[in-house]
Amino acid sequence: MTHASLNRRAVLAAGLALPGLAVPGLALAQAAAPPSPPAGPFRFKGWKGQETDAERGFFEVPEDRRDPRSRKIRLSYVRFASTAAKPGPPIVYLAGGPGGLATRAAGGPRYPIFMALREVADVIAFDQRGTGLSNHIPERPPSTRPPPPFTEVGLTSYFRRDFQEAWADWTKAGVAMTGYNTEQNADDIDDLRRHLGAEKVDLWGISYGTHLALSMLKRHGDRVNRVALASLEGQDQTVKRPAAVDAMLRQVDSLLAADPAVRAAIPDLPALMRRVHARMEAAPVSMAATLNGAPVELKLGGFAIQLMAGGLIANPQTLVMLPGLYLALDAGNTDVLKPFVGEFASQLGIAGMPEATDLASGVSPGRLAQVRREAKTAVLGEALNFPMPQLLGAVPGVDLGETFRTPLRIGHPALLLAGTLDGRTPMSEQDEVAAQFTRKSRVIVENAGHNVFEAHPDVQGLLVRFFRGEAVADTRLSLPPPRFKVA
Template sequence: MTAQGDGPGCPPSVHTSGGSGTGRRRARTTTALVAAGLAFLGTAGMTPGGAAPPTVREAVSGPPGRFVPGPCPATPEPVPGRCGVLEVPESRTHRSGRTVRLAVAIIPAASAKPAEDPVVFMTGGPGGDAIGDIPFLIDAGVNRDRDLIVMAQRGTLHTRPNLACPEVDRFYADAVGLRYDAPSTGRLLVRATKQCRDRLTADGVDLRAYNTTENAADFAALRKALGIPRWNVYGYSYGTDLALTFLRRHPQGIRSVAIDSVVPPQIVSLPWTWDSAQEGIGAILDACAAQPRCKSRYPDLPLTLTEQVRRLEAQPLTLTVPPPGGGDPVKVVLDGGALVNLLVANAVPAVDVPAALDELAHGRPERFARARAAGATPVIGEFAHGLTQSVACAEWVPGYSRSDLLKAGRRAFPGWPDSVLAQAPQLPFEHEVCRAWNVPDRTAVQRVTTSSEVPALIVNGTFDAKTGAKWGPYAGRTLPRSTAVRVPGIGHWVVPQSPCAQSVLGSFLARPTSPDTSCVAGLEPKPFTITPESERT
């Protein structure tokens, strides 16, 4: 495994994009994200061949939830608002009488005269900690003119039950010292996943109920329980899959929808991950070629990358290096699969990727090795791997075979070893994991296009290798009142990293049908790191 969400994204927050705001929290989650590599998740725009008949066709509506005021969750940065929990049925389809409790935080608007319609946030993963994202949302000004409502999605941190998998977290910590895509590594991951599943089901958790349909119904229940006539929806990574599902199934009361780092529900699957990886990594290499100094210093980076993936897959490196945040050195194995997933997870900042690849080609693998070492120190229990697998195994994996995944990888990166291409970026061994997780196929009710006249803002970063930038406009084809922007030089989860994107979002919330996007036109990727020629040896 590499050193692993937000997508899809998404974990310990499966998202490790760079940027000043997100970097503070991501420093402690990169490990799990790079080690596990889950963040956003998805699959390319292909039609499943020979898909098994879907086994789930239910319609979920159900009774409204009940909001109970209470103390805010204990977090490193105190929640600056009022809180409580939303109580809803665990399953609106398989009525068992069990209830789930979801933490809710309401952060007041910074403006003295806020608008009446608040913003509700949907985080990534699936399995990410929405409450932990509040500081980034505030830093990005999401609550500048409106109250901000943040709810922990079912099964995640600050909910009951919590579908955390310490067994899987410990596997990812150990996996930095193993070959990423070796069958023996996959068997260890499957064993850890099954241990988590057995524990959760023994506790009475109905894993079938932790899906995007129920998740969307929770947010509909929240709006009713809080008595909100209209609100605005903002989601990123898996949260865009959720937001588009919410818009399709519960359109009442939605004034506008903003989706950031887009995962179209009708397209997300394992093969799609290779398409997104090719677009995001390719954009970084192309941007270097467009900067004269970078092009001169690092010529033909695509060839360099292919050579290093092939070399490391044939002869993996074993190193002992300190984690990025300091601490005792740890053993890491750097093979072709690990290298690729470090790039997809943005574990090495995009501005440093050309230099890191050049250093690797000249016998200096330290940048990538340190990034992989970050996975050795995960925050146990922070990320809800149980929600990740219940969503991925029911909604993303069915309908595409291992052969489909390998073919998608070969199309995206011809010449790379099949052992690398056989594993979906950020979701290795997922077919085997899903066999152990054993939840029903839900693609018939979830792999559906959202069509809506509700105004929408679609934001993607050109350097996003988890949810490729072209998938935003793709989702917008059936959102006729949408505005799509691509922000150059930004990876996964754009708004916290880009002042321009923050300005666009604020303008959109004020005027959903005519946002000011003028700042995007003048943006270019930052200059890449240029190391002296003398450091090559």
């Protein structure tokens, strides 16, 4: 939603039954890469049946550059050739997640932007290590363990054990799991630059892709020309502040007042949400589902509803569902959860790359203390970032440390985009990241959410102008406010 994380990020939810919904924190399981198609030209299938000529390419990198014994892995990308007479530096798209696929994003609603940017330069959809055709982490057999109660205690115990077992299995199989982190990912981008024969690259990223871009700027900033980043996630923002999301929910509550009928039904949205969470955590609801082809029973507590809400708040398209769902649950109508049950069940698995990457990015001690303090009273509590920080310490020695998380001062030309109704990377947190850029223009889209690139039709033109090198002033765009549903 992202996520996603998603580990915890809703943007990983592209394939879910309800568009834009994800259980933030429960990683989408990914199979290891299928047999690779050949490098070279092919027809890329894009959005709504559109197609274009493209080129698939591969290059090799060490799985963990710090370990001379680690194997080489093959990373994949798709190049959309520029239509410009004199193309600028290649524009490398960095997907969110961690765990999102750039090639999937290129074939989705952002396809027209990928095509438009060819006016400026080659556009590269780079699937990061551990994703798509760049995934060389073997798929694990389905777990035979019964699903845990979807409470904080139940899910935390289940995921810590599953992650530790998966890490051990992959390590025995020769996978250098310690190589799945944002620094190695950034070094991959610089190797991609060399593979493309480019002196510099431009970066275009969203959510975790911005977290990765910041690491690229820190490690290889002299090889980056300019950056366009949306839904910013800072170096020490892998674990989000619950208080920032509380502020966003108060903003949503104020929007409910625009409709007298909705306001009458829900005088106080955060209070309604808290009431439902407390009731269901005390008395979880049993619901039938299918897991690995077999019927199972899921016990959904208040923590499960918090996880669901953490995905719904990512974008207005799903945010509007929130009031009606909570009203129904408050009235004892748990049938409204049936469309979500299959997605809960399908999330019970460890993908590898997302969890390892987030664990390595970690959280500073000061921020962790702040997050845990805020979570005690926050509407979404500890569910907001799950399975972080719950996985901390599950595998020792992988944290990249405080130097990785230290902010930097960035002088590269930057276009920074944000939506005011982004529940996954709230505006207050994005403002902290934006302050690190000294040559920035900001595009704020009123009433847009996490997926801000495709939210407003003017964004595409601004991106083209920016990557062309034209000046782009601070811009405020506006979308109609969301219309909330209570029935």
